Structures are given as structure tokens and as C-alpha cells.
Amino acid sequence: MEALHFEYDAPFTLESGATLPRLTIAYHTYGQLAPSRDNVIWVCHALTANSEVADWWPHTVEQGRFLDPSRHFIVCANILGSHYGTTGPLHTNPATGRPYYGTFPNFTIRDMVRAHRLLADALGIGGIAALIGSSVGGFQAVEWAVEEPSRIERLALIATAAKASPWCIAIDETQRMAIEADPTFGQPRDDAGRAGIAAARAIGLLTYRGGSGYNRTQQDPDGTTLPHRASTYQRYQGEKLCRRYNAYSYHAILNAFDTHDVGRGRGGVEAALARIKARTLVVGITTDLVFTPAEMHWLADRIPGSRYGEIVSEFGHDGFLVEHEQLNALLYPFVNN
Structure with a gap:
């Protein structure tokens, strides 16, 4: 399924003060x-996903599921800086006639949300019946619900946070260190930093799956000699990302994620969350190491009228991608009632 493209043919000023001469989404x-x-469901995607929800979120865009195309008009927009069509480091800088690469200006979660608000306006979407975000997609969703509380009727926040924690920032910094250790990173070419992004992905997967996920799926058969299954899995996943993503986008988006703070300039996180008017469902995952159930309970307790739901999974943070039956049991009644 081919992506559609929205062209914003005017300067787009970022929170940093830098300006993109034009914007493609x-x-x-x-x-x-x-x-x-009145039937719009808007999905905010995470780190290296794209706008084709059915491609990366299995068994969700189907009849009888919470993203049911027979009932809803489902929209997902690719985030600023991404590899998948929205303006980012591999796009041409009009000032030089060459790709931005490492010179792409710094941007934030708020910039991502402002871009998507432009798209919603262009599509003639006033109110959003349900705004759904998981992981860093949840960063975008909660920011949007705080910024435009009257636009969002329902809000589903899955394994996410209202502010990037020191733990999340440390995970991101460790991945950036891996990318920056690749001597090709910084060179003006699309495939720069391939070894670095492979290592970064392997680091990230440790936090996404956790010990329980690895111990369930990566056990060696009896009598196995080197290399271990877990070793080959890490290398395979790193190489897999290299084939579909670039190090400049990955590095830039990690930087953007660390800017996430709905309380910045709004009197703090709790004051910002109190602005949300949407009926809200917060979903935690029992084994999530990135956004723990305790943190998800904290988030739910500070959004007016919200309720908490939980997915039981051995797959850690990635449980939202794996436990589709549990997720649907929580979200289908939420978006349809």
C-alpha cells in the first residue's frame, strides 16, 4: 500500500528556532x-515504524479489531525526521541542493505533533474520536492531547510516558554512542553509520524484550556450539534494521525523543496532564523495563478521569506488538463505546 504525501509549501519553524523551507508528510x-x-482514529507510531499501521502492528487493522476500517477512518502519519517519506536527514536541503545528513536541524516531539496537526487540518479533520499512541507514539499522543484538549475525544496511551525519564535518556544515549563510534557516521552518504546503527538496534532490543522475552525465545537446543542463538539473533536484528533505516534518522529521532516533556512551559507535568479532557485509557505491560507498570499507574492517576488497563506478557515493552488479543480486548470497547 503506497503512502500518500501532504506538501506544506511554507516555512515550518521548529521549536529550536531553525526553519525547514518546506515540509513533506x-x-x-x-x-x-x-x-x-466523527469516526477518525489517529495512530501515532513509534521509533522506526512507518505510517502503514497494518505493516508493523499485526492483527490491529482488521474487521472486529480496534482499528476496524469498516467502522473507522484510520490515519497514521510518518514522524518528522523519519526514513519513511516525511522530511528528514536524507531529504534535499534546498540551500545546498544536497541531502541534509548530519546537518538536519534539531527537532522535538512538539514539532512532530505540530506537523501532524497541519495534516489533520488539511484533511478536514476537526475532532479525533480516538488518538492512540504506543511507546514514543504515546509521547506524541499525550503531547497532542495536552496541546489541543478539545480536539481529542478518546486517548489511549500504551507503554509510554508524559516525560522522557533519565532511564530512557540513558538508553537513547547508549545507542547514540554506538552510532557515533562507527567511523563512517558523519560522512555524506546514505549508508553511513551502518555498523553503528546495527549495534544501537541490538542495544535497544535488550530493553524492549528484557530477560524473560529472550529466555523464552532464544534458548539453544541441546548440544549447541557457538554461535549461540541469542548471538545470531542480535546480529540478525541489527542487520535487518540496516537494510530498512538510516543512521542519521535514527540518531536524530533519538535526540527528539529525549526532549519529551509535556510540562515544559506549562507549569510542570502534573499541571499539563490536568489539561487533558479526553476520556483516557492508560495501558501498561507487566514486564516492561522501559515504561514500568508503576510508571503507567502514575500516569493514569494524573490524567483526569482516566482508567488503567494491563497486558500480561513475557515480552517486555514489545508486548504491545505481540499480545494483540489482550490489546484488542482492552481497546475495542474503549474506541467503540
């Missing part, structure tokens, strides 16, 4: 917008 839609325009 890649996006996908599923289903039909109702004449009353």
Missing part, C-alpha cells in the same frame, strides 16, 4: 471518513 489512511467526520 507521508501518511496512510484506512476506511472511509464519515459524512459527519
Whole structure:
């Protein structure tokens, strides 16, 4: 399914003060917008995902699921800086006629959300019946719900946070260190930093899956000699990301994620969360090491009228990608009632 593209042919000023001369946003839609325009579900994607939700979130964009194209008009837009069509480091800098690469200006979660608000306006979407974000997609969703509380009717926040924690920032910095240790990173070419991004991905996976996930899926058969299954899995996953993503986008987006703080300039996180008017469901995962159940309970307790749901999984943070039956049991009634 080919992505659609929205062209914003005017300067787009970032929170840093830098300006992109123009902005392209890649996006996908599923289903039909109702004449009353009241059936929109907007999905905010995470780190290296794209706008094609059915591609990366199994068993969600199906009839009878919470992203049901026969009932809803589902929109997912690719984030600023990404490898998948929205303006980012591999796009041409009009000032030089060459790709930005490492010179792409710094941007934030708020910049991502402002870009998507432009797209929503262009699509004629006033109200959003349900805004759904998981992981760093949840960063975007909670920021949007704070910034435009009257636009969002329902809000689902899955394995996420209202502010990047020191633990999350440390994970991101460790991945950036791996990328920066690759001597090719910084060179003006699309494939720069390949070894670095492979190592970064392997580091990230440790936090996404955790010990329980690895111990369940990567056990060696009896009599196995080197290399271990877990070793080959890490190398395979690193190489897999290299084939579909670039180090400049990965590095830039990690930087953007660390800027996430809904309380910045709004009197703190709790004051910002109190602005949310949407009916909210916060979903934690029992074994998540990145956004623990305790942190998810804290988030739910500070959003007015929200409720908490939990996925039981051995797959850590990645449980939201794996436990689709549990996720649907929580989200289907939430978006349809």
C-alpha cells in the first residue's frame, strides 16, 4: 500500500528556532471518513515504524479489531525526521541542493505533533474520536492531547510516558554512542553509520524484550556450539534494521525523543496532564523495563478521569506488538463505546 504525501509549501519553524523551507508528510489512511467526520482514529507510531499501521502492528487493522476500517477512518502519519517519506536527514536541503545528513536541524516531539496537526487540518479533520499512541507514539499522543484538549475525544496511551525519564535518556544515549563510534557516521552518504546503527538496534532490543522475552525465545537446543542463538539473533536484528533505516534518522529521532516533556512551559507535568479532557485509557505491560507498570499507574492517576488497563506478557515493552488479543480486548470497547 503506497503512502500518500501532504506538501506544506511554507516555512515550518521548529521549536529550536531553525526553519525547514518546506515540509513533506507521508501518511496512510484506512476506511472511509464519515459524512459527519466523527469516526477518525489517529495512530501515532513509534521509533522506526512507518505510517502503514497494518505493516508493523499485526492483527490491529482488521474487521472486529480496534482499528476496524469498516467502522473507522484510520490515519497514521510518518514522524518528522523519519526514513519513511516525511522530511528528514536524507531529504534535499534546498540551500545546498544536497541531502541534509548530519546537518538536519534539531527537532522535538512538539514539532512532530505540530506537523501532524497541519495534516489533520488539511484533511478536514476537526475532532479525533480516538488518538492512540504506543511507546514514543504515546509521547506524541499525550503531547497532542495536552496541546489541543478539545480536539481529542478518546486517548489511549500504551507503554509510554508524559516525560522522557533519565532511564530512557540513558538508553537513547547508549545507542547514540554506538552510532557515533562507527567511523563512517558523519560522512555524506546514505549508508553511513551502518555498523553503528546495527549495534544501537541490538542495544535497544535488550530493553524492549528484557530477560524473560529472550529466555523464552532464544534458548539453544541441546548440544549447541557457538554461535549461540541469542548471538545470531542480535546480529540478525541489527542487520535487518540496516537494510530498512538510516543512521542519521535514527540518531536524530533519538535526540527528539529525549526532549519529551509535556510540562515544559506549562507549569510542570502534573499541571499539563490536568489539561487533558479526553476520556483516557492508560495501558501498561507487566514486564516492561522501559515504561514500568508503576510508571503507567502514575500516569493514569494524573490524567483526569482516566482508567488503567494491563497486558500480561513475557515480552517486555514489545508486548504491545505481540499480545494483540489482550490489546484488542482492552481497546475495542474503549474506541467503540
